[in-house]
Amino acid sequence: MLSIGFAEPLISETSAEGDVFWLWKLLGRLHPLAVHLPVTLLCLAALLEVVTLRKYHSTLRPGINLLVVLGAIGAVISAVLGWMLAGQEDYGGDTLDMHRWTGVATAVLGVVATLFLYAVEKKSRWNLITVYRSVLIFSAIGVTAAGHYGASLTHGEVYLASVIPWSEDYEGEPNISSNINLASLKNGGALDHEQQVALNVQVRSIFAHSCYKCHSSDKIKGELRLDNKEMVFKGGESGAILVPGDPDNSEIVRRINLPRSHKESMPGKGKALSKEEIELITFWIKEGAPWPDSSKTIFRVAEMKPRMPALPPATNKLRNPVDLWVNSYFEEHKIAWPAVVDDRTYLRRIFLDITGLLPTPEELTAFSQDTRPDKRAIWVRQLLNRDNAYAMHWLTFWNDALRNDYTGTGYITNGRFDISEWLYKSLEENKPYNQLVKELLSPTEESQGFIKGIQWRGVVNSSQSIEMQAAQNVSQVLLGLNLKCASCHDSFISDWKLADAYAFANIFADSTLEINRCDVPTGAMADTRILWEELGDIDEAASVKEKLKQLADNLVKPEDGRLYRTLVNRIWAQLMGRGIVAPVDAMDNVPWSQDLLDWMASDFVANGYDMKELIYLIATSKAYQLPSVGVDDINDINAQDFKFTGMLRRRMTAEQFADAVSSTIYQVYPDSALRYNPYEKIASYKAKVPFVRASLVENDVFLTALGRPNRENVTTGRDTQANLLQALELTNGEKLNEVLRRGAENLVTNVRDNDVIIRRVYQKALGREPRPEEFAVARQALGASPDTAAVQDFLWAVVLLPEFQLIY
Template sequence: MNSKAFNKYKFLALLLLLVAVLYPFFLADVLADPVTEAATSTANDTFWLFKLLGRLHPLAVHFPVTLLCLAALLEVVTLKDFNSRLRPGIDLLVILGAAGAVLSALLGWMLAGQEDYGGDTLAIHRWTGVATAVLGIMAAYLLYTIEKQNRWELIKYYRGLILFTAVGVTAAGHYGASLTHGDMYLTSVIPWSDDYEGAPGSKSNFSLVSLKGNNKLSHEQEIELNTQVRAIFAHNCYKCHSSDKIKGELRLDQKDMVFKGGKHGQIIEPGKPHESEIIRRINLPRSHKEAMPGKGKPLSKEDIQLITYWVEKGAPWPDKGQKNIFRVAELKPRNPSLPKATQNLQNPVDLWVNEYFKKNNVAWTNVVSDRIYLRRIYLDIIGVVPTPEELDAFAQDSRADKRNIWVRQLLNRNDDYALHWLTFWNDALRNDYSGTGYITNGRTNISDWLYKSLQSNKPYNQFVKELLNPGKGSEGFINGIKWRGVVNASQRTEMQAAQNVSQVLLGLNLKCTSCHDSFISDWKLKDAYAFANIFSDSTLEINRCDVPTGKMAETKILWEELGTIEEAAPVKEKLRQLAENLTKPANGRLYRTIVNRIWAQMFGRGIVAPVDAMDNEPWSQDLLDWLASDFVARNYDLKELIYLIATSKTYQLPSVKIMDEQKINAPDFRFAGMLRKRMSAEQFADAVSSAIQPVYADSAVQYKHFPELKPEQASTPFVRASLVKNDGFLTALGRPNRETVITGRDSQANLLQALELTNGKAFNAVLKRGADSWVARYKDSDTIIREVYRKALGRAPVPKEINVAKQVLGPTPNSEAVQDFLWAVVLLPEFQLIY
């Protein structure tokens, strides 16, 4: 590297300039008297320029994070060649990253002194930021020493330091996000986390209780106001002040405990908000050590107003007519009367959606083309793309009801149907062909039973019965995984069964409740243990957060109105009773859950979302209830449910693109049609195999797990991806390891997927074999271009596409050029997305 690219004097001058400019502000902040500073901040008297510079910290901090992390990544990439062609760029990244870290640390220190930040998170964020700046300078200095003084023995120390710097800047960024967004910022999007934000919640509804009114509240208004306040407590305070953790001797989950107060006395003076300790605490700035909540996000302005109003009105807490804090879906079935059919709408799905569209001012649009529709039903029903011949036959079919006919034909392809839906059920039932537990025989494969059940279209109630009261072949689901070593109480097999059954079959997350009373629902620890006791051959002792309580669990179904379980009965009898009780037609929740899951698979979003939170409000309660009742009336037939959905005009509407994935599960979601979906890992692998690799492998391999299925029954000359063991390629495209229940996959592209599709060895090997096959079969580029477009995209290329492809292939294409062409085609959104 030449001296102009790395001049130590310029580097030192830059750092000195930064220090000289910012040191007065830094010194003023450090030497400020805490009392004076707090008063100044409260009075909002801080000089505007200081505030402006401090608030530039969030903008400046992203610069060093990106540069230092990229520098570390490039050091890994060039591990065997320090003096690679990337060296000048890496050097520049390290210099700018170090300087940016220093600048960000100084601006951040100024910001902390002027805003309402405080607590341990601030301290950790502050010092990890300072440490990153110091480490960045040290890394830059070591780099200079190596290159200017030929101290090559320092390379390993420098590289270790730059990697550690990247970790440090990432940690600093994480704590910064926690500081501004709350320490639940990451965990709140993890479904099995205690902090999961997608769980059932309560909406504030100020229309019932005016915040400005002075009139006496009615009994109903008192109930509503109290319910809203308790919901705020549940979401924000129970983690420290409930039966599981009683910080400061204060509990906020029971009426008598709330008014008793904590170790510092009462927290509520009914009718006197200005004398109530709780009001004082929730209004304190975040930097104050007594501010509440002490963890997570601060209360919103509306929440503070509501609690204040509640105390002002005497803190009413009626014992009679009390509501649940969290929404609870109805258990029993409901069969609403169908709206009248119209000339254009006869399918029951369309009739209910039409009611929803009228209510929400959504207009019906024209249905999709034949090509899009056929590709859609092929991928959704049997998991593969249609062949060019099938597309041509569909286009030439002149029957008025041809779409209905073709849906029925696909559903009658029993083997293809089973091979596709095997993926969905393997995820949900955490069934796999290898992995954790199989080596030690602590886990049982249910593949043979599952395939046969799907292939024969077993009625869903019988399907569930055989999972809950298993015979040989289906016992793997409730037997779970026998983990090696010591596990916590919530991971024992009986509790796994309770968690998995409730999640998969009932759309209820019991994972939090298996350790402590839930913070996101009204379910209690004792409920989870009572349900787990059904799967146990001995009475379970209740453990709260892995600590034995000395209390023994009862034996109950989660909803006792469905029936009882004999506590003293053998496990096999208890399972028989459970299977009979849970599959009763009276259990509307069981059938709403499966209907909602099938809808989500086909539309990209359930009528209720997320699909494991069935207590959430559906966008159409009538549609959900009617579909569940109709499903029972049609003998629990999953294929008939799919037929009803796939032949509706609603399913044939153009797909809807949503840029912000967080809006998909939002309570204010508005349905307008199928969400645009990305192919699953298995669908993509099968589509690539059929489009560019006509003979992927020996088809006999496909039947390794299913000896009763003969190779001559295959409709595709390649191994269906649902049957193969997981590998790096499928993992990158979203296939889970199936050690936990997965009931929905992320449809968004990610960095791992991009890397695999760009430079993955397995993917490139398939492309190369496909290219060799195409070159051996066709000698001219025109034919290759035309045939690849037909097989991959189901259409002919347009002139512009032909011209671009010819530039890649040339007049006489070789294997390498064809491989590049195939890669470009299968990475097109038109190939990867389900429109």
């Protein structure tokens, strides 16, 4: 909870019993509720000031002024309530002091910003605009800092750091499914061996995710280690932490039950343990802290070997193998098959998923008039045969994953190499995936950019060396494995060790790497091996070129089921909105259908590693043709209890949206498309459409706002949720507004008929005629005769419709 508060009570009146008067307690505890007002308002006001930096008197000015005044008032109120709260609760220490003074600063700066704003607005002191804006931005920074310290008070000091992947306090994505039922165990008498093992595994998983960051081989705070049986029972510098059979006299039980604000509360970093976790540890100690000798890992590890399960029998209505597996899944979970989507929805879906473009009105008409019973499969094949359009679209997906771009960090200093031409040609000719992987790992000059990574300027962390970048990127993209934690220390979220990461990175090194733990040299030298020894050996005495060839040959073996499961899962996620395993970079997680994943991966190998055939298999399935499904909470997407009922509804990517607007507006007016400067090396390969595809262009404010990453890190999935930056760009962005203005000018000049304009735009943007009520509203908005401003607003309204922006 964000909060802004102070160390002493504002009012010291007490009741007869000596306690703080109940009203002051009540008011103090309203502080967390009140604090969100200044946090939101001041930050939003500062953001809008930045957006309108060149135009003080914008249409947003009245709203900004109101936000500043209300934010300042809220900051003062929140500070007062925080003062009242701090003296009544068990808060104290340096974090509270920092929280207090940043809260004071925020309240003061908010008031000062309001006074400067008053001087600008009421006294025409225009020379104070810069001062006012500077003070407002500092107040926004202050309220953010105060919120951080407030969150640290209630959630722990690493509340934010624990969810940042490159932070040493990163908690990761634990995947421990408990099979412990405490209620039944407590009443079930003595535990048998299997129950003891299961209970111990669950306790160790809690230690791994919540305690290892301070108490493992990487960091031994207070001389206590919790990653080893002998060390756990030995205890730390203060003695034993547990008494088997006696939780009431066990130090660890006392500490995990202390309030988070207490200096001895454990865990000292990250989230507090849940009530269930505390009960589990307490019960474990009460049962004698059983720790049977067992090699069982506390993390799930997916099978490496490929597996081809026997297909369920075909039915009268289901022939596609994907549907046979989904049907088995539906039967198991008692899910009825919904009816498939209509022709217009399906055609738009496959056009966007295969080529990244909208179908033209003529194509929609031809599809609707096609009477062949297998027309959907025929049209999927036709789209896949549009090699140029297919390559242009899937270039975006692979650019993200292989962190390939046209400008950015490293390109100016020649510390980074692009693979654009090689990648485009590979997609256009539908290069088999095993060959594509071999050329990435044992590269030519054209394809070396992926494993070369980024040569950062200046001194960098040892976990970001070129060799370690290669190890991290290859493991993430090709094997669905997060090796970032293990690149700095033994991982808290898997069984991978620091030595494993360095051994894998050594394959990419021209000299033996010294192992660094948390950026501190250990003196130990790394050996050279693949993460999974069953995939083969690497000759550590060989040259880098030879080691890379050995790595490529070993990883693409048909026996490497993980490589092909990872690819199949990524393509499924791209078409369906969520992988069979989620997240797609955590292939050790439980798939919602192991049989489907295994069968598709084996079939992919059997069919010559053909990515187009894989897309064809999915896109022609009934499962792909089901109505799209929305989610209320984005966290539900990666939940382990996810149930598949159809593709997830998602927003167009930045590139799809730009191309959709370009195609819509271009066909209205050729010079009004969203034009960019194409990347020179592949400009000759641009799609046979009259505008430059967005996948070829350098990143800019427009694409960034719509979700295109900077590609300095691997990106294997984009956020499909709308956000404030996107809303601001779509409502007030110069690029989109200019495109729509020019398109509107041409319509007004050349069409001169509002009815024709309405029908044409609906046909091209949405693939249908306007409904009567839509037509009536549009005619009313456009007026009696065409007007540029009105037509521009009409175009803007259409491209902002969910029907335009979403893939249903």
